[in-house]
Amino acid sequence: MDASQVSQITDMMYALRNPAGLPTYPIIFIGLSVLTFALHILFVQLMLGTSAITLIGAFSQNAYWRRLGAAMLEVAKVSVSVAIVIGVAPLLFVQVVYDPHWYTSNVLSADWVIGFIIFLILGYWAMYYYYFVNGANQDKSATPKARWSMLLSLALMLLVGFIMHSLTSQILHPELWKSWYLQQNGMLDYTGDKLHEWNLWRYAFFISLSIPVAGGMLVTYRRFKSVRSDADHAYLNWAAEVGKKWIKVGSVISTALYVGWMMTLPETAGNFATSLWGILAGVMVLFYAIWAQVRLKGEARFCSYMALPVALVIGLIVATSREILRYDILNGFFHYNFWDYKIVFDWYSTGLFFLTFAIVGGVVLSYFLTIAWKAGQTVGVYTPSAFVNKLGTLSIWIVVLWVVQFFIVGFYVWAR
Ligand code: HEM
Structure with a gap:
């Protein structure tokens, strides 16, 4: 891309910017967007991870797995609600600061944006269907009914996440927007029926973090339930051991996927992969495994409660790095700067x-x-x-x- 092409793209993005301006400093929106995205993705990961445990329990003959699966379903159904509610917040902030990008990306894939809601509702219903047919008073060691609905729920949630990922990826490629509108025959494509861009490493990285986050949940679960007079310590200790393993193995898998993501960044990202923030996010994910190894020995009465807050802090660092990547591409390469947004207090x-x-x-x-x-x-x-x-x-x-x-x-x- 030569300088005049880049300058045309810069002009296009500025022309799409909302002339009404922002009600306060743009950095406040960016800060809140990072914070709320970190919360959103933590609950998404908690939901996906505990749904996976529910499924393992549903298909396992092992009595402990069965019981754990039923217990984690309770966490999954609360987490899906929280993930959705908190998902609205970064949506508001990103559409304010990056409105030319967010709306273009949404219009280009409009069918998928509408489908997102439908898939989400179906996924939510499928989870509750599984929950209701395996009612609260039934024997938790029996084979659960309607396991297909829990499978369907997880599959739909993954699809919903993929749509979000694709919309976010399309934002980063303003140089391709026009070509996505043009069909082979030179006509404009207004259908919005395609997703145009994704990076499977990036998507897999965010999804894979469900493994260590669910691990953190299991360690917290043992600590939380262990104070009850009717606590079954053998079962709870087993669950915490599974949790520790998931944190360690999951963090290593996620770090590997993160490296894959960094190695497949577009040229427009410059040398982000080897920059401080590029490296820090990956190191922090790996750090979770080391933290679990050192701090979660034995009963870990205090640190067990730290497992999820530590995951959140790491998530905040990843979210910051993800936002800097967006800034590096859109400002660093394409010279679109959210700092110069007009402000009407x-x-x-x-x-x-x-x-x-x-x-x-x-x-x-x-x-x-x-x-x-x-x-x-x-x-x-x-x-x-x-x-x-x-x-x-x-x-x-x-x-x-x-x-x-x-x-x-x-x-x-x-x-x-
Ligand atoms: C419940 C199922 C959901 C899943 C599995 C999911 C998953 C994800 C994932 C994986 C990302 C990261 C994409 C990336 O950076 O590559 C993401 C981002 C995001 N999600 Fe969700 N999500 C869900 C629901 C929602 C809902 C209901 C909303 C809003 C109402 C929402 C709003 C967002 C926003 C605003 C972003 C960040 C967009 C950006 O910064 O460009 N998500 N989601």
Whole structure:
């Protein structure tokens, strides 16, 4: 590509940029995008990994695997909801800062973007179908029914992830957008029925991290359940040993796939693969295996609870590196710089966002997590304390207040 071609592509991207500008500094959007992507992908990996354990349990004759499969299904069905909800956040941020890229990529593959929702709903239903037909009160050591539905669920989730991966990959190739619109006969292709770009190393890398993340979940599971008076320690210790193995083996597999990804980066990425961030992300993934080897010996009463937070910190480093790669390609090669986005300050919406995050999210989430935590560690029926009940009432009031201010401000702006 010569300089004039690159400059045409730069102009094209700037022409597609939203002239309305951003309500606050672009770096805030990028920061939140990295943070929320790391959370999204952690729950995606937790969902995929625990779904895989559910499937191993469903097809195994081993009583421990059967039991573990049933227990991990509980984690999978919560994780899929969290992954979806948290997935919305990076979607909002990426479409604000990289709007020319995100929308072009979406329009080029519009059928797949719509299909994404349908596949996701079907995958979600299939998981719940499996859950309901193998109801909570049934014998967990019996062969589960409708195993096909759990298989279908995992396959659909992988497809959904692949669509996301492809949309993200298409963003990185503005030099190809026009050729993707043109058919062989010179006509424009408006169908949006193709996915045009992907990198199987990159996709496999993000998916493979499900193995160590699920391993981290198993170690946490042992620690969490071991305090109950009815705990079966032999079973829980076995589960934690499986978890440690998954962290170690999975991290090594993921590191190998990461190297494959770095070796297949497009030329437009320059020398990202050998840069500090390019190397750091891979090293940190491998570090998880070393951390597990050193810190998860024996019962590891404290460090067991650290297994998932450590995975999140590593995920944050990977997410940062992934974002720097995008910046290196789009700014470094194609001279599209999100830093020069026009800013039209809107302090109310920025303030509302952070307050919602901190107060609504903080209080309501604390309530839900407290209830879930206590219920999981209680034998029989859990009765919340007066304090937890107050937290519940406060959560309801905070949500009500939020909705009221939403309408008041909305009507005020509308009436002006
Ligand atoms: C539940 C099934 C899902 C799976 C398995 C999945 C998987 C993935 C994967 C593997 C990536 C990384 C792609 C890459 O960088 O190569 C990704 C990114 C992303 N996902 Fe998901 N995802 C799921 C659901 C969702 C949902 C429901 C949303 C939004 C409503 C969402 C929003 C996003 C966004 C915004 C990105 C980052 C896009 C970017 O930075 O360019 N995902 N997802």
